[in-house]
Amino acid sequence: MKIAILPGDGIGTEIMAEAVKVLGVLDLKFETESALVGGVAYDAHGHPLPEGTLNLAKAADAVLFGAVGDWKYDKLERQFRPEQAILGLRKHLGLFANFRPAICYEQLTHASSLKPELVAGLDILIIRELTGDIYFGQPRGRRTAVDGHFPGAEEAFDTMRYSRPEIERIAHVAFQAARKRASGKGGQGGKVTSVDKANVLETFQFWKDVVTEVHKDYPDVTLEHMYVDNAAMQLVKAPKQLDVVVTGNMFGDILSDEAAMLTGSIGMLPSASLDKHNKGLYEPSHGSAPDIAGKGVANPLATILSSAMMLRYSLNQPEAADRIESAVKAVLSAGLRTGDIWSEGTQRVGTREMGDAVVAALSGKAITTTTKITKS
Numbered sequence: 001m002k003i004a005i006l007p008g009d010g011i012g013t014e015i016m017a018e019a020v021k022v023l024g025v026l027d028l029k030f031e032t033e034s035a036l037v038g039g040v041a042y043d044a045h046g047h048p049l050p051e052g053t054l055n056l057a058k059a060a061d062a063v064l065f066g067a068v069g070d071w072k073y074d075k076l077e078r079q080f081r082p083e084q085a086i087l088g089l090r091k092h093l094g095l096f097a098n099f100r101p102a103i104c105y106e107q108l109t110h111a112s113s114l115k116p117e118l119v120a121g122l123d124i125l126i127i128r129e130l131t132g133d134i135y136f137g138q139p140r141g142r143r144t145a146v147d148g149h150f151p152g153a154e155e156a157f158d159t160m161r162y163s164r165p166e167i168e169r170i171a172h173v174a175f176q177a178a179r180k181r182a183s184g185k186g187g188q189g190g191k192v193t194s195v196d197k198a199n200v201l202e203t204f205q206f207w208k209d210v211v212t213e214v215h216k217d218y219p220d221v222t223l224e225h226m227y228v229d230n231a232a233m234q235l236v237k238a239p240k241q242l243d244v245v246v247t248g249n250m251f252g253d254i255l256s257d258e259a260a261m262l263t264g265s266i267g268m269l270p271s272a273s274l275d276k277h278n279k280g281l282y283e284p285s286h287g288s289a290p291d292i293a294g295k296g297v298a299n300p301l302a303t304i305l306s307s308a309m310m311l312r313y314s315l316n317q318p319e320a321a322d323r324i325e326s327a328v329k330a331v332l333s334a335g336l337r338t339g340d341i342w343s344e345g346t347q348r349v350g351t352r353e354m355g356d357a358v359v360a361a362l363s364g365k366a367i368t369t370t371t372k373i374t375k376s
Ligand code: NAD
Pocket: 011, 015, 066, 067, 068, 069, 070, 071, 083, 086, 266, 267, 283, 285, 286, 287, 288, 289, 290, 291, 292, 297, 298, 299, 300, 302, 338, 340
């Protein structure tokens, strides 16, 4: 097994160091190789996704990605901005299914903006299609744009489109994921909520029809359809009614961020983007956090949990993934918190101490830290 390690910018290097440390104590045989990506790659090679980095990602069995971006690159032409590296990797690796779990850890229920009883035990999975939709339909106006704006223009539009194969493959992924999750919990089938806007958009009536057809292959999985406006409301009203949510690129972009915030901190949330062979790119849901970069305070748990997803989905090591997730829960139960999830009575720790604590939990050692309990 070969893992490409792409730490990226900002807190990327700090959080990645902890994930690599955690992977290193698992007694698994794999090779890792690192490369530059994002702003640091642009600085060194003049491109956010240099050929060497792309080749490494292509040759690897999985890619573990930190984060990219910094305000200082905002003035660059779009194609050279750090965020283009993610789009380039998705395109060249054929990644079409984005998995964003939103899990509310019992120990962090108070960190959510919702009442604890609404989020306690929350465990949902949002699956976002990545290759179609309005983001890739024909835009109007881009050729006439000046610095990305349209001075004097009377209109601009983007077209929404989905092809049958695109909808079929993401629907299969969603039904299979629901089955897997249900069997992991000792249940059968599970539930898929397909989110659309079929009442207004032709593209999403087509989406709904194709998902319904694919569902015939999965009679054990419950399928429900929900309009996106209702889904946005249900996510904050009664999120625990959802299990697997599958939707298009734009609705998924928005709903997955909404779901993320139900759990309290973006510093806790992993994600995966998979191709049709389950090769994937794994990254925390957050960005490069330039405001706290270099301070040693970033929460590494989203990246560590992303490595667990990598072991489960791409490297076929579900037991190792379970071990990492249990170790993270043990560390939270021991009261350790980075600043983003800290609350009165818990112990504030830095990035490295949090990684060390996960390693200690995995190695069966006591979870300790030298940091004093922070009172305010
Ligand atoms: P961000 O996610 O980087 O930060 C938002 C807020 O959350 C900040 O206050 C930050 O300090 C905090 N935060 C984020 N991750 C944290 C962690 N692990 N621990 C503790 N606190 C954390 O979003 P932003 O500030 O809007 O964007 C910063 C840069 O990141 C931009 O250049 C943006 O384009 C880029 N970005 C990259 C990705 C990616 O690499 N996939 C995703 C989103 C944003």
